[in-house]
Amino acid sequence: WLRAIADYDEALSLWGPGGGGQGGIGPNPFVLTYRGNAQAALGEYEGALADFRRSETLFAEVAKKDAVAGYRRIDALANE
Numbered sequence: 001w002l003r004a005i006a007d008y009d010e011a012l013s014l015w016g017p018g019g020g021g022q023g024g025i026g027p028n029p030f031v032l033t034y035r036g037n038a039q040a041a042l043g044e045y046e047g048a049l050a051d052f053r054r055s056e057t058l059f060a061e062v063a064k065k066d067a068v069a070g071y072r073r074i075d076a077l078a079n080e
Contacts (some may be wrong), residue, residue, distance in 0.1 A: 001038045008035035029058035 011031050036051035 001042045004038045005042075008032075008038065027054065027058065029062070031056040032058070057076055 035046040039048035062068035
């Protein structure tokens with residue numbers, strides 16, 4: 001599990017802001033979830049919970065953006 005956490009840390013650093021790197025798209029919520037699972041397996045519950053909460057926030061942001069994009073498509077079709 002320690003090696004997995006190190007790999008997830010590296011992956012998150014490559015994604016950019018919020019993940020430790022420069023530029024980029026920010027942390028990947030799937031990687032945060034996987035790292036949280038690895039931390040929980042090691043009994044590192046505070047770190048796991050932090051990753052799960054951040055992941056949940058990011059997934060909600062993506063869902064909101066997808067919904068807004070969908071509404072814009074519908075609006076564009078309705079106003080043709």
